Amino acid sequence: MQRVGVIRDYALFGATAQMRYTEPVATLDADVLVAVASADRIDVLGGIYEFCAAKGYRPEGEAIRVGAWPTQFLPAFSPLTQEAMEQAEIADFEGVALRVVRADHLAVIALSVGRAKDLTRILALLESGSVSRDAIKSLAARHDLADAWQRFENRFLND
Amino acid sequence: MTDLEQMLKRQAQWQKSRQFLTWPEKIRLAERVRESVKQLRAQPRPIMAGPPER
Numbered sequence: 001m002q003r004v005g006v007i008r009d010y011a012l013f014g015a016t017a018q019m020r021y022t023e024p025v026a027t028l029d030a031d032v033l034v035a036v037a038s039a040d041r042i043d044v045l046g047g048i049y050e051f052c053a054a055k056g057y058r059p060e061g062e063a064i065r066v067g068a069w070p071t072q073f074l075p076a077f078s079p080l081t082q083e084a085m086e087q088a089e090i091a092d093f094e095g096v097a098l099r100v101v102r103a104d105h106l107a108v109i110a111l112s113v114g115r116a117k118d119l120t121r122i123l124a125l126l127e128s129g130s131v132s133r134d135a136i137k138s139l140a141a142r143h144d145l146a147d148a149w150q151r152f153e154n155r156f157l158n159d
Numbered sequence: 160m161t162d163l164e165q166m167l168k169r170q171a172q173w174q175k176s177r178q179f180l181t182w183p184e185k186i187r188l189a190e191r192v193r194e195s196v197k198q199l200r201a202q203p204r205p206i207m208a209g210p211p212e213r
Contacts, residue, residue, distance in 0.1 A: 016186060023177040024185040026192045068190050094183045128178055 006047045009035040011088035013081075013101040013109060016069075018121055020091060021103050021130035025121075029063050029070040033085045033101070036075060048073050080143045084109060103130035108139045111148050123156060133157065 001007045011017075014031030036044055043049075052064045063070035076082040084105035091100045101109070107125045110118035125131050133153070140149040160168070177185065 015189070019185040019189060020182045021178075023174055024180070024188040024192070026196055027189055028193055028196070091182060093186070 001048065001051055004051070005037050006051045007034045008037050009076075009085055009099075011085040011099040011101045013084065013106060015121075017100045017106055018125065020100060021106075021128045022124040023128075025124070029072050030066075031072050031074060033076045033081055034073050035082070035085060044075050045073055078112075078143075080105070080109060080112060080145075083143075103128075104135045104139050107131050107136045108143060108145060111136070111140055111145055111152060112143070114148065119152065119156070122152065126157075 002010065011033050012030065013033050015025050015027035016030045018025060034045075034048065036047060038047060041047070049059065049064065052058075052066070057064050057066050059065075060070045063072045065071070074081075076085045084101045085099075087105065088099040088101050090097050092098075103125050107122045110121040122136070126133065126136075137146075137149055137153075140146055177188070180188070
């Protein structure tokens with residue numbers, strides 16, 4: 001998609017990205033942040049759907065089934081997700097190089113969303129040693145999430 | 160330590176050891192778990208009894 005100009009950039013995030021660092025977790029789909037080439041379209045993801053349809057990948061709910069995985073494409077919707085996508089790492093997946101969001105960005109995106117499973121993700125990333133409290137604190141502060149991080153620390157990490 | 164505590168400790172250790180699998184191995188495991196979850200969700204749920212009337 002990047003090569004033919006449907007998207008400008010992408011990075012895996014969510015549970016599939018988390019699993020680079022933690023033990024496996026149950027998830028129903030794969031999440032991909034994207035920067036679309038034609039962001040002025042009303043259906044921002046239209047180009048992706050058209051490209052996938054031409055390849056035989058069919059919509060499934062809010063996702064598109066790509067191989068074994070229903071895959072949800074989400075436009076990088078905020079400065080945080082945009083930065084996460086731009087600073088993603090390259091990871092090898094069985095010989096294929098994939099862009100994957102870093103652990104600190106995964107944690108702060110989870111903090112910004114704030115559902116129970118997102119808060120669990122932060123704890124799992126911390127426990128795995130892939131990110132430190134200081135790194136999360138600093139990144140959260142840069143994205144106006146200092147208060148959310150303080151509440152998280154008070155609730156889950158401070159005795 | 161009781162048998163139950165030992166069992167839970169072993170289970171937690173096993174679970175944590177999964178962290179050190181390769182990323183593709185973990186993704187494949189998650190795929191298998193997902194299929195199981197989908198099958199469980201597809202099964203009709205038993206009708207649960209409501210709370211006792213007072």
